[in-house]
């Protein structure tokens with residue numbers, strides 16, 4: 273695979289965007305002889321040579337995870353007013369993957385295949401009918417385009433468009449209003465370095481809701497990497513971003529008030545916005561384009577987690593494609609029951625934005641942690657689902673369920 277050696281402008285499969293979803297799907301393809309004969313092009317404007325994000329997720333040892341886990345933890349501290357516990361999450365471990373390690377690993381995997389080419393270029397537009405991807409480095413046609421570069425913004429409400437990604441093509445009409453709930457998960461993280469050994473590398477903080485909620489759902493998580501280093505992330509689920517300085521101030525205050533740090537250096541920073549929406553992304557496939565990743569609605573609407581879901585969906589989608597000889601987008605969908613449950617929790621957070629702490633506290637206080645995590649992975653039995661939905665206060669959920677059902681009937 274070479275960056276510049278693009279011999280032809282026509283491919284069987286073109287990836288528009290080669291971040292998590294693009295790379296995970298491409299690597300998955302090459303496990304199947306069916307795809308080893310296909311001409312595949314990955315286009316991304318970024319060479320992926322810097323650590324632009326950190327992925328965290330829980331997984332058992334048996335799950336499909338690339339061999340690039342940077343750290344993992346068995347115990348997860350959960351803190352909230354009136355409830356503090358170290359959650360035993362077995363059989364899961366909480367794991368951390370550095371973006372750069374994943375990109376390098378995927379690059380190495382793809383480099384073994386001469387049928388795969390990679391292009392660094394800015395994509396300007398994609399034509400759904402012809403499958404032509406217009407870039408600053410020329411036009412490239414694909415029988416199938418797997419797009420993770422652009423959210424199909426014409427599906428999004430106007431107010432949220434500029435917070436996501438640039439338009440796929442000239443915006444068409446506005447989407448029908450009121451058909452979905454939109455929140456943002458926005459966060460800022462500092463990789464903190466201290467002169468004194470203050471962190472316990474065995475104990476990560478999964479969620480700390482003790483901080484002021486200010487009418488929103490706000491928590492901090494702490495990932496200790498050594499006694500002197502930890503990634504501390506201030507996270508909010510809400511409809512709108514804060515001024516940039518407010519994230520720094522919240523981090524400073526947390527380090528001072530809850531971790532007791534007086535002296536530290538900020539070695540790295542991370543800022544992110546993850547969409548939390550139950551929008552059905554009904555047109556996952558538009559002509560030759562299939563949307564994957566965030567653009568395909570892979571982000572879990574009620575939690576913002578997407579890493580493991582992306583790996584799982586890539587595997588299911590690609591293996592069905594190899595078997596049937598054609599892509600089937602049903603493998604990219606969230607099952608209707610879990611979509612409904614996500615919608616209800618999102619609606620609760622939308623209607624009463626400060627309830628997140630109460631909801632997550634009641635889940636982890638009343639139920640075995642692994643049961644909650646299994647539910648968030650959408651692997652629950654019916655009995656588990658009943659236990660989870662009975663745990664939080666019932667009134668806001670009953671009202672939200674009603675709102676969601678009425679919306680669906682309209």
Ligand SMILES: Cc1cc2nc3c(=O)[nH]c(=O)nc-3n(C[C@H](O)[C@H](O)[C@H](O)COP(=O)(O)OP(=O)(O)OC[C@H]3O[C@@H](n4cnc5c(N)ncnc54)[C@H](O)[C@@H]3O)c2cc1C
Pocket residue numbers: 288289290291292293294315316317318324325326327328329393394395396420421422542543544545546564565566567576577578579580582
């Ligand atoms: C900072 C951050 C931290 C996150 N942490 C977690 C976490 O801990 N756990 C978790 O489960 N999820 C996490 N997520 C959510 C989710 O897992 C990531 O956003 C994930 O990278 C989504 O994969 P994707 O392929 O859809 O998007 P990306 O990985 O962002 O890939 C999209 C690609 O498209 C390219 N692109 C965009 N526009 C163009 C263009 N015009 N031309 C060419 N290329 C273009 C980009 O360069 C990029 O490489 C995080 C997200 C962010 C932003």
